[in-house]
Amino acid sequence: MKSFITLKKVGVAAVSLGFASFSTASFADDTLRIVSWGGAYQKGQSVGIFQPAAEAMGITVKEDTYGGISDVKLMVKSGADKFDIFSSGAGGCASGGAEGILEKLDYSVIDVSNHLPGMYSDYCAGADIFSVVAAWNTETYGDNGPRSWADFFDVEKFPGTRAMRAKVDSQLEAALLADGVAKEDIYKVLDSEEGIDRALDKIRSIKPHIAVWWTSGAQHAQLMKDGEVDMTTGWNGRFDVAKLDGAKVAYDWKTGIMDWEGYGIPKGVKNKDLAMKYIAEMMKPEYMAEFAKYITYGPTNKLVYELNLMEEARARQMPSHPENAKHQMTLRTDWYAKWRTIAAEKYTEMMTE
Amino acid sequence: MVGIEQNFNQAELAQLARREHYTFFGLTLPYLVLVGAMIIVPIGWLFLLSFIGRDGSFSFENYERMINSKAYIRIFLTTFKISILTTLFCALLGYPLAYFMSQIPRKWANICMIGVLIPFWTSLLVRTYAWLVLLQKKGLVNTVAVDLGLLSEPIKFVHNTSGTLIGMVHIMLPFLILPLYANMRAIDPHCVKAASSLGATPVRAFWTVFFPLSMPGLIAGLLIVFVLCLGFYVTPAVLGGGKVIMAAMKISSNIELYFSWGAASALGVVLLVVTMLILFIASKLVSLDQFGQRS
Amino acid sequence: MTDSSLNISIKDVTKTYGDFYALKDVSLEVTSGEFLTLLGPSGSGKTTLLMVLAGFTNPDYGSVKFGGEEVVLKPPHLRGIGMVFQNYALFPHMSVAENVAYPQKLRGVSKEETRKSVEKALATVKLQGLGHRRVDELSGGQKQRVALARAIVFQPKILLMDEPLSALDKKLREEMQIELRQLHDSLNMTTVYVTHDQKEALTMSDRIAVINDGQLMQLGSPNEIYQRPKNAFIADFIGESSLLPAKVKGGFATIGSKKLKIAQELKKDGDFMLVVRPEKLFIANKKSRDANYFEGLVEDSIFQGESQLMVVKLNLENYGEVSLRLRLPNGSTNVGELPRVNEKIILGLKIADSYFLEAANGRD
Numbered sequence A: 001m002k003s004f005i006t007l008k009k010v011g012v013a014a015v016s017l018g019f020a021s022f023s024t025a026s027f028a029d030d031t032l033r034i035v036s037w038g039g040a041y042q043k044g045q046s047v048g049i050f051q052p053a054a055e056a057m058g059i060t061v062k063e064d065t066y067g068g069i070s071d072v073k074l075m076v077k078s079g080a081d082k083f084d085i086f087s088s089g090a091g092g093c094a095s096g097g098a099e100g101i102l103e104k105l106d107y108s109v110i111d112v113s114n115h116l117p118g119m120y121s122d123y124c125a126g127a128d129i130f131s132v133v134a135a136w137n138t139e140t141y142g143d144n145g146p147r148s149w150a151d152f153f154d155v156e157k158f159p160g161t162r163a164m165r166a167k168v169d170s171q172l173e174a175a176l177l178a179d180g181v182a183k184e185d186i187y188k189v190l191d192s193e194e195g196i197d198r199a200l201d202k203i204r205s206i207k208p209h210i211a212v213w214w215t216s217g218a219q220h221a222q223l224m225k226d227g228e229v230d231m232t233t234g235w236n237g238r239f240d241v242a243k244l245d246g247a248k249v250a251y252d253w254k255t256g257i258m259d260w261e262g263y264g265i266p267k268g269v270k271n272k273d274l275a276m277k278y279i280a281e282m283m284k285p286e287y288m289a290e291f292a293k294y295i296t297y298g299p300t301n302k303l304v305y306e307l308n309l310m311e312e313a314r315a316r317q318m319p320s321h322p323e324n325a326k327h328q329m330t331l332r333t334d335w336y337a338k339w340r341t342i343a344a345e346k347y348t349e350m351m352t353e
Numbered sequence B: 001m002v003g004i005e006q007n008f009n010q011a012e013l014a015q016l017a018r019r020e021h022y023t024f025f026g027l028t029l030p031y032l033v034l035v036g037a038m039i040i041v042p043i044g045w046l047f048l049l050s051f052i053g054r055d056g057s058f059s060f061e062n063y064e065r066m067i068n069s070k071a072y073i074r075i076f077l078t079t080f081k082i083s084i085l086t087t088l089f090c091a092l093l094g095y096p097l098a099y100f101m102s103q104i105p106r107k108w109a110n111i112c113m114i115g116v117l118i119p120f121w122t123s124l125l126v127r128t129y130a131w132l133v134l135l136q137k138k139g140l141v142n143t144v145a146v147d148l149g150l151l152s153e154p155i156k157f158v159h160n161t162s163g164t165l166i167g168m169v170h171i172m173l174p175f176l177i178l179p180l181y182a183n184m185r186a187i188d189p190h191c192v193k194a195a196s197s198l199g200a201t202p203v204r205a206f207w208t209v210f211f212p213l214s215m216p217g218l219i220a221g222l223l224i225v226f227v228l229c230l231g232f233y234v235t236p237a238v239l240g241g242g243k244v245i246m247a248a249m250k251i252s253s254n255i256e257l258y259f260s261w262g263a264a265s266a267l268g269v270v271l272l273v274v275t276m277l278i279l280f281i282a283s284k285l286v287s288l289d290q291f292g293q294r295s
Numbered sequence C: 001m002t003d004s005s006l007n008i009s010i011k012d013v014t015k016t017y018g019d020f021y022a023l024k025d026v027s028l029e030v031t032s033g034e035f036l037t038l039l040g041p042s043g044s045g046k047t048t049l050l051m052v053l054a055g056f057t058n059p060d061y062g063s064v065k066f067g068g069e070e071v072v073l074k075p076p077h078l079r080g081i082g083m084v085f086q087n088y089a090l091f092p093h094m095s096v097a098e099n100v101a102y103p104q105k106l107r108g109v110s111k112e113e114t115r116k117s118v119e120k121a122l123a124t125v126k127l128q129g130l131g132h133r134r135v136d137e138l139s140g141g142q143k144q145r146v147a148l149a150r151a152i153v154f155q156p157k158i159l160l161m162d163e164p165l166s167a168l169d170k171k172l173r174e175e176m177q178i179e180l181r182q183l184h185d186s187l188n189m190t191t192v193y194v195t196h197d198q199k200e201a202l203t204m205s206d207r208i209a210v211i212n213d214g215q216l217m218q219l220g221s222p223n224e225i226y227q228r229p230k231n232a233f234i235a236d237f238i239g240e241s242s243l244l245p246a247k248v249k250g251g252f253a254t255i256g257s258k259k260l261k262i263a264q265e266l267k268k269d270g271d272f273m274l275v276v277r278p279e280k281l282f283i284a285n286k287k288s289r290d291a292n293y294f295e296g297l298v299e300d301s302i303f304q305g306e307s308q309l310m311v312v313k314l315n316l317e318n319y320g321e322v323s324l325r326l327r328l329p330n331g332s333t334n335v336g337e338l339p340r341v342n343e344k345i346i347l348g349l350k351i352a353d354s355y356f357l358e359a360a361n362g363r364d
Helices: A007-023 A039-057 A069-078 A090-099 A171-178 A183-189 A193-205 A217-225 A236-244 A272-282 A285-291 A333-352 B010-049 B061-068 B070-103 B106-121 B124-135 B140-147 B161-186 B189-197 B202-230 B234-239 B247-258 B261-285 C046-054 C096-106 C111-124 C140-152 C170-187 C198-204 C222-227 C232-237
Strands: A031-036 A060-065 A085-089 A124-137 A162-165 A210-214 A231-235 A249-251 A257-264 C008-017 C020-030 C035-039 C061-066 C081-084 C158-162 C190-195 C207-212 C215-220 C242-249 C252-255 C258-260 C270-276 C291-303 C307-316 C320-329 C344-350 C355-358
Touching: A031 A039, A031 A272, A039 A060, A039 A217, A039 A236, A039 A272, A039 A285, A069 A085, A069 A090, A069 B247, A085 A090, A085 A272, A090 A124, A090 A257, A090 A333, A124 A171, A124 A217, A124 A236, A124 A272, A124 A285, A162 A217, A171 A183, A171 A193, A171 A333, A183 A193, A193 A333, A210 A217, A210 A231, A217 A231, A217 A236, A231 A236, A236 A249, A333 B070, A333 B247, B010 B261, B061 B070, B061 B261, B070 B106, B070 B161, B070 B202, B070 B247, B070 B261, B106 B161, B124 B140, B124 B161, B124 B234, B161 B202, B161 B234, B189 B202, B189 C081, B189 C140, B202 B261, B247 B261, C008 C046, C020 C046, C020 C061, C020 C215, C035 C046, C035 C198, C046 C061, C046 C081, C046 C158, C046 C190, C081 C140, C096 C111, C096 C140, C111 C140, C140 C170, C158 C170, C170 C198, C190 C198, C198 C222, C207 C222, C207 C232, C215 C222, C215 C232, C232 C242, C232 C270, C242 C307, C242 C320, C242 C355, C252 C270, C291 C320, C307 C344
Parallel strands: A031 A060, A031 A085, A162 A210, A162 A231, C035 C190, C035 C207, C081 C158, C158 C190
Antiparallel strands: A085 A257, A124 A231, A124 A249, A124 A257, C008 C020, C008 C061, C207 C215, C242 C252, C242 C270, C252 C258, C270 C355, C291 C307, C291 C344, C307 C320
16 A cells, blocks of 8 residues: 555645646546545555455455545546545535535445434445544653543643644534533534634633644554654544554544544546445445454444444443543534634634734 | 849748748757647647536536535645645755855866766665655664764654655755856856955855846746646655655545546646746746846 | 165075975075065966965975065065066956955045056056956957056055966067066166076166076076176076087187187186177187187078078087087178188187186086
């Protein structure tokens, strides 16, 4: 598997160059091209899902990395033919679907009857569940790190440097939870500019303590591993992988903001039917169980738990395990469809102040 | 009858001269086509796109957004601040080095030049991450300095403006040195000798003769560095730690955010216009022609 | 104006680059107000010596005195010399007037005085009214004049010139030689002039110092150097000459088996060379007592404008064939009457013009 920096990182120019290099290759009918996020995440997907599923179907699947839903948009709008399936967060798929750049998924082909409620949508077949958590450096705080968002935002009780995401996603939810808003009321409060400003003000209150605004999962994992910051927001799976790698890092599920990732198909791909069948194959519980061995992102197919395809100890580490899920709130993609641009501009404004 | 206007081969010679003109024009044609296809057309296209709103119709929304949000003006200010500072530091570091190289025998200068150019052969990304590894809180520099007792606590070199500047100056330095060194090499060493024979102290000879003669190279280097800095993406993204947001980064994130070229190209258009304005003012303040050397 | 110049005293100046001697124990006195030329082929060390005088090259050891004051440790800008460089070395970022004003500015001369002195200097070099010009708008000859004006504007007591005319075409060069000499006579600065052009040296100098292999070979007036070269190198380098091998015994000389009449006092016995200047030879119709004669065949006869050059082959007994060159001024003979190629010719050389050199002083 190639692991180069995501296209996003090398800018817009490189995106179009990427298209050029891709479009020169021609692919046979039994070949699919899938793109994902790279790093430990895609490694797990590749070994646990992409390649075994391809083998089961007797087709060839080629992998690459990409920079997110905007790459899909650029590809569809420029008429390039670069990949057939992409791995994406639910929010990304939702906005892509609203833009009309994605194929509607055919759930008569893809079986989602055993999916956890809400873990699939018109444009995205859910594959794994992850959480945004507050992770802390155990060298700095031992076991008594920030076990709630209120702790994360409390610089008196927990002095030290922090990192937050350079993008708005799931950061405002964390800020409002810290500000005392109940899990179930978060999106009610956020459903106005005042609510967004309230969340931003909460972040402003600790801004001098934010040493880094991270832009990728690999980066926040590295920040913890290197001890560059004492705590950060980030994806649970990345921290678990970093911990296996020797990083002194811990987190509490009480800070979890659950979100899910799935597969979508860009509009107008030639191999649409095969792509649909391939996604259906990937929804099978055994692949999800295998994937979860590599990174702690839990299955969307509840058969994994029902058929005991995962060891209990491993299952307990998954964000979607009932014991963990009960502490957490779930991210709502419809809020992002409505407020993302406004919230994102305000977030950038806050960052540049 | 052969008149005085039409000597026997005048027409043929005139045609020959015309053909020569066409040949010269023909030589520049590939370049003109390239400039047209690769620069003028895309910039024009960018300009048009910047007036297209999210719904695909003509609109000023991309520009309105920039006026309404303070983030944009701050990002432009950061972009110019970082670019100017980088250019300045490059000049301060690069000028003495280029001067030194221009004064030593060519053989040694070539070896120095390899030293200057080696970083060029390494990917920008690798160099940028190398600085991160060296300079972060528990990086090599801080660890060694703290262990040796030179520092009581680590210095924050990276994830801020200073880190961005260190990385960018390192990457940009060759772009300043190359034109400057070429210019300095071309300065007649006898000019400085003449100055000192006429009574100028070495310092005086440098400032009244060598420095003015090196100005074309310096200005060329400064312009190249400044303009390249304006479009920097990777280094501020990695070493700025989100504290340094430059125009190119916002351009990229706007594509992601708005799914439209317009939201990004409007930024590009403003950057281009402001840059041209700055260069125009600069060219008025420092007349390039003044340092022109035709001999 | 006589006190406006200084004498230069050079003693034992030596400069090495690794094993190579650029200058080897050179000692030389330049008298006040003199025009002295350092003459030598390229790589001879003449420019190195000039650079030592200017202070751009430090000798390994040796002394340089200007008017009795030791200057060898002084940096160039304190030596107060005027210098003209081979490639002019004008400042391209300054106008003609700014170039000439430069040394005055450095000396803190008032604006008004600077303007006057610049005007005067430009007038001296016949460039009045061109002060506003850009340097790159000037012709080669004009640039040379500006360089000269800049070197003399502050009335230095010593003027150094490094092949200042070498970039000019022949006609202009010859004009400038005369002008420079006249200028020297009017300004009366002690002038040290470097050139590889022997004709230029002969034309301009009070004295010539012939330099080769880092050593001073001969110092003397142009006439001395030309008429009485000290060795074969100088004889060959200065003017044209043919060298005939001669043997000397007891004050008599023989070439081949031919005895020569001589006027020179030759104290030593051994191998000598007869220095034959082409213009000193004449075609002999009648033999007289005051000349030596050589018989040969005309090998070549070339019309060269101001003169006719003939190459004559001599067959010397006990030695072999040698060539002599003979130059006849245009108009001195009727070309139609000259012997033609392959015809016999008898050449005469006055005894007074028969100058012998010790062969050991040759170039090897």
